[in-house]
Amino acid sequence: MAQYGIPRSWSDGGRFHQTCSQSQIGKSIRFGSLNDRRRARVPDLKRWDGASRTSLPWNCLGKRDPELWHRKGNCLVYLSRRGQSSRSPSFKVSYNTLLATQCQPLIARCIRRDIPETLDVETSQIELYIPAPPTATEAEVIRHYLDIRNFFAWIFRRSMVGEHLGATLIRLLHTMTELRCLGVNNADDLLSYADEEGYLEMCNQPAHALSMLQFAEYCQDRRLYIEAFTHCTGMFEELYVVPEYQVITSATRRLLRQAKAEMDEKLGQATLMLQNFLDEDLSQVHLGLTVGGRSHLERFRTFLHAFFATKIGYYPPTSIDQRYLIFPPAIYRTMRDDIEALNPLVIAYQRYEEDCVFSPLKIDRQEKISQVDARKVRWILVYAIYQVLRACTQAPLECQNVGNTYYNMANKVSGRKYNKQGNGCFCIFDSAELLQLTNITKSPGNWSRSDARYDTRKQRSGTSAPSQKQSTEAERVPT
Numbered sequence: 001m002a003q004y005g006i007p008r009s010w011s012d013g014g015r016f017h018q019t020c021s022q023s024q025i026g027k028s029i030r031f032g033s034l035n036d037r038r039r040a041r042v043p044d045l046k047r048w049d050g051a052s053r054t055s056l057p058w059n060c061l062g063k064r065d066p067e068l069w070h071r072k073g074n075c076l077v078y079l080s081r082r083g084q085s086s087r088s089p090s091f092k093v094s095y096n097t098l099l100a101t102q103c104q105p106l107i108a109r110c111i112r113r114d115i116p117e118t119l120d121v122e123t124s125q126i127e128l129y130i131p132a133p134p135t136a137t138e139a140e141v142i143r144h145y146l147d148i149r150n151f152f153a154w155i156f157r158r159s160m161v162g163e164h165l166g167a168t169l170i171r172l173l174h175t176m177t178e179l180r181c182l183g184v185n186n187a188d189d190l191l192s193y194a195d196e197e198g199y200l201e202m203c204n205q206p207a208h209a210l211s212m213l214q215f216a217e218y219c220q221d222r223r224l225y226i227e228a229f230t231h232c233t234g235m236f237e238e239l240y241v242v243p244e245y246q247v248i249t250s251a252t253r254r255l256l257r258q259a260k261a262e263m264d265e266k267l268g269q270a271t272l273m274l275q276n277f278l279d280e281d282l283s284q285v286h287l288g289l290t291v292g293g294r295s296h297l298e299r300f301r302t303f304l305h306a307f308f309a310t311k312i313g314y315y316p317p318t319s320i321d322q323r324y325l326i327f328p329p330a331i332y333r334t335m336r337d338d339i340e341a342l343n344p345l346v347i348a349y350q351r352y353e354e355d356c357v358f359s360p361l362k363i364d365r366q367e368k369i370s371q372v373d374a375r376k377v378r379w380i381l382v383y384a385i386y387q388v389l390r391a392c393t394q395a396p397l398e399c400q401n402v403g404n405t406y407y408n409m410a411n412k413v414s415g416r417k418y419n420k421q422g423n424g425c426f427c428i429f430d431s432a433e434l435l436q437l438t439n440i441t442k443s444p445g446n447w448s449r450s451d452a453r454y455d456t457r458k459q460r461s462g463t464s465a466p467s468q469k470q471s472t473e474a475e476r477v478p479t
Contacts, residue, residue: 044163045058045059045061045161045163046162047160048159048161048162048199049198050159050198050199051197051198053205053208060161062145064089065090065091067153067159068091068092070092072094073093074094074125074126075092075093075095075125075128076089077092077130077148077152078090078127079130079144080131082112084131090145091149093155094156098155101155105179106128107128111126111127111128112126130148132144132145143171146168146171147172147175148175150168150172151172151175151176154172154176154193157196157197160197163243164211164214164244165199165207165211165244166210166211166212166215166244166247169211169215170219173186173219176189187219187221191221194212199211199212200401203401203402203403203404204405204406206231206232206238206239207244209228209231209235211244213225213228213232214247214252216228217249224398226396226398226399227396227399227401229252229256229259230395230396230399230409232256233259233263233411234405234408234409235407236256236260264321264323264326265324266391267326267392267408268321268324268326270392271324271325271327271392273388274316274335274385274392275316275325276301277301277304281384282297282380282381287380293373293374293377296369296374296377297377300352300378301381303352304381307348308335308338311334312331329393329406329407329409332389332392332408335389336386336389336390336392336393339382349378392410393409393410395409395410396409396411396412
């Protein structure tokens with residue numbers, strides 16, 4: 001908690017644990033929470049619009065926030081002490097919505113104290129005063145404003161505002177724990193909001209993926225961590241230019257580098273097998289076939305080469321990596337789809353078999369093999385290729401939103417354990433247990449192994465909010 005500067009309590013006037021560093025400070029503006037004559041310097045803030053996948057500059061600090069000013073609202077929210085400043089309220093919202101989202105602790109602490117014992121919340125106007133602690137610094141006042149603003153943005157389903165989305169969501173989780181009733185699952189409620197807002201859409205979105213990786217690492221949400229980690233690994237070359245990359249832990253950055261290197265190496269090995277359709281792996285050394293079976297296998301390889309060259313344009317495609325032979329991700333998916341569906345591959349099969357049956361003169365005289373055995377040989381090769389393609393395209397089960405990514409997501413991460421780090425964070429992987437792709441087994445006896453484990457239904461593992469002691473509120477809350 002101290003790492004993100006969360007106040008001990010709004011009720012005891014506690015100071016923030018940590019202030020914003022000078023490197024995060026940007027331009028200066030007039031800010032009236034402390035003193036109208038003082039100048040507060042604020043960081044470069046962005047509004048994170050998950051729906052449009054954009055983050056644009058935000059300059060409503062200290063002003064009326066149009067997103068949180070509801071014309072029919074009956075609750076005015078001031079971010080200053082009553083009578084301390086002439087500033088107008090920052091938000092105008094629905095009081096019933098605050099009750100519905102179980103914000104009674106916030107109301108009990110901050111409601112105007114001279115209200116009548118009996119209050120008609122439907123017709124009366126209610127005032128909440130949520131000031132920063134009296135001893136807060138300028139930077140802490142700014143953080144206080146953003147924390148409260150984002151808390152109300154969560155309540156009324158508006159976009160987050162902050163420097164970094166991941167850190168902003170972590171601070172929001174603490175604010176929710178502080179200002180909502182005991183017993184609610186703040187982590188699940190926040191993830192539900194993030195899903196609605198579009199922050200969990202990480203496909204082709206490096207900023208979202210890095211933010212969710214930071215949030216999942218802090219909350220120790222294994223499923224979300226694996227999904228975000230997989231997307232970050234695939235987009236690794238783009239992460240350096242994203243500001244969120246600088247605020248994830250050094251341990252996670254190191255793991256991403258290791259995972260990317262390991263994935264590229266394994267993809268390179270698999271692609272070498274696909275380049276010549278497992279010529280070496282299904283050679284006579286590994287697969288004992290008759291002379292006729294071997295001749296038929298080679299002829300079938302020639303057919304597959306022509307088929308995919310026609311389908312893709314040329315085969316093998318140009319590598320996208322300078323160190324290894326790696327096909328573009330779309331090529332792996334196209335080849336896998338063709339083999340899985342057998343369409344239009346099945347039509348080519350039929351034509352091929354018709355040529356074998358009705359045009360025997362076209363067949364090499366050495367290819368003395370029955371139709372049944374020939375079909376077995378072909379399916380051995382097809383199944384072997386399919387296993388390699390699965391290894392190149394299979395994302396972890398935790399990745400619920402794979403989408404049409406332009407990068408590889410073939411990370412083998414299931415079954416890993418959490419590892420506590422000295423800095424209080426956690427990682428799923430360690431340096432001795434890197435990500436690995438599933439290697440095809442060269443023994444023909446293992447090709448028919450069950451693949452039922454890949455059909456396991458994806459489920460989101462539950463997470464619990466960090467525990468935090470909350471004082472009992474004795475004040476009355478109008479309902």
